[in-house]
Amino acid sequence: MSDTQFKAWRVEEQDGDYKGTEQTLDIKDLPEGEVLIRVSHSSLNYKxxxxxxxxxxxxxxxxxxxxxxxxxxxxxxxxxTPAVGSQVIVTGYDLGMNTDGGFGEYIRVPSAWCVPMPRGWDAETAMTYGTAGLTAGLCVQKLLTMGARPEQGKVAVSGASGSVGSVAVELLSKLGFDVVAISGKADHADSLRELGAREVVGRDALAEEKKPMLKPVFANAVDTVGGSPLAELLKQIKPGGSVSCCGLVAGPQLQTTVLPFILRGVNLLGVDSVEIPLDEKEAVWKKFAGDWKCDKAEASVRRIGRADLGDALQAFLKGQSAGKIILEHSR
Ligand SMILES: NC(=O)c1ccc[n+]([C@@H]2O[C@H](COP(=O)([O-])OP(=O)(O)OC[C@H]3O[C@@H](n4cnc5c(N)ncnc54)[C@H](OP(=O)(O)O)[C@@H]3O)[C@@H](O)[C@H]2O)c1
Structure with missing residues (x-):
């Protein structure tokens, strides 16, 4: 390999089929951009x-x-800016969508996409959180900004065993909240309790009900699933409470009435981790590198090399993926 060549897991289309293989690329083939980064780690997401x-x-x-x-x-x-030799984190914007992404050993991106690595952190630690952890942090930050406090009562997390949900459970519990993990995986109940959930309940807690309002059970919530579970969750939020909403695994439609909003003053807070200004991302990364450190999330990752990417991504599509997976380019 020449000095400018590098390895990447590249997806090609062949007669309508898509196949990823390891290929040798050249730095000059990367898209235009201000910052060339040697990527040591990436993390896997459904996207x-x-x-x-x-x-x-x-x-x-x-x-x-x-x-x-x-x-x-x-x-x-x-x-x-960022300086040559410094470590950075890049998540979201167009990375990995229509701009070559972190499954290659090099990326070239605008400087406005680069978050400086928080002091004391390294690339591997950052990727144990990845976009999922960042999203969980943004969901929790929105609740806190709306005034959520542990003494107000229980906080629900839906999709609790997922990548976003599990970090939300651990972080909220670390911040002193009484967390109710809502999960479809009975066999994950113990691990959710280990993350700090005070209670673990099944998805039937958010089963479709005809009544427009239900008994208010939760002071606040992080919803990672959307669809009808989110509509049911809104009916169970206490007056003045908030729900951070970031996902759609149960569907993108939200059919609800205005009653939770006008009778109980419930707040539905949208969370986007992709296009928000860089300083909002940086603030959350700094917190994870400080008071928000999630030891269990950091300890429970699975590390893979490029050769394992195909199988790992297939597992996401089949709904069989569990736990955080990071890609180490040195493997
Ligand atoms: N807004 C943003 O910027 C942003 C960023 C990252 C991710 N997201 C979105 O957030 C969502 C969660 O992401 P993730 O990475 O945590 O995904 P994930 O790891 O696949 O977890 C999703 C979890 O949702 C639950 N679930 C799955 N199918 C369900 C269904 N049909 N009904 C109810 N619950 C279901 C499962 O948890 P249980 O078995 O425990 O119930 C699953 O583990 C996704 O929709 C993703 O696209 C958004």
Missing amino acids: DALSASGNKGVTRSFPHTPGIDAAGEVIESATG
């Missing part, structure tokens, strides 16, 4: 599985290198 399987809503044209998360060292910097 990467969509990109790798040809979902045109995520990635329009192939060949393409997925990977919406990346962390590593700045090798070239046209603007001087």
Whole structure:
């Protein structure tokens, strides 16, 4: 390999089928951008599985290198910020969608996408959180900004065993909240309690009910599933409480009445981790590197190399993925 060549897990289209393989690319083939980064770690997300399987809503044209998360060292910097030699985190914006992403050993991106690595942190630690952890942090931050406090009562987390949900459970519990984990996986109840959930209940807690309002049970909530479970959750929020909403695994439709909003003053808070200003991302990363450190999330990751990406992404599409997976390019 020449000095400018690198390895990437590249997806190609062949007669309507999409296949990822390890390929050798050249730095000069990367998209235009101000900052060249040598990526040491990435992390796997459902969106990467969509990109790798040809979902045109995520990635329009192939060949393409997925990977919406990346962390590593700045090798070239046209603007001087971030500085050459510094470590950075890049998540969201167009990375891994229509801009070659973190499943390659190098990326080239605008400087406005680069979060400086928090002091005392490294690329591997950052990727144990990845977009999922960042999203959980943003959900919790929105609740706190709305005035959520532990003494107000129970906080529900739906999709609790998922990548976003599990970090939300651990973080809220660490912040002193009485967390009720709502999960469809009975065999994950013990691990959710280990993360700090005070109670673990099944998805039937959010089963569809005809009544427009239900007994208020939760002071606040983080919802990662959307659809009818979110509509049911809104009916069970105490007066003045808030629900951070970030996901749609149970469906993108939200059929509700205005009653939770006008009778109980419930707040529905939208959370986007992709396009928000960089300083909002940086604030949450700094918290995870400080008071918000989630020891269990950091300890429970699975590390894979590029050769394992195909199987790991398939597991996401089949709904069989469990726990956080990070990609180590040195493997
Ligand atoms: N807004 C943003 O910027 C942003 C960023 C990252 C992710 N997201 C979205 O957030 C959601 C969660 O992401 P994730 O990475 O945590 O996904 P994940 O790891 O696949 O977890 C989702 C969890 O939801 C639950 N679930 C799955 N299917 C369900 C269904 N039909 N009904 C109810 N619950 C169901 C499962 O948990 P249990 O078995 O424990 O119930 C599953 O583990 C996704 O929709 C994702 O696209 C949004």
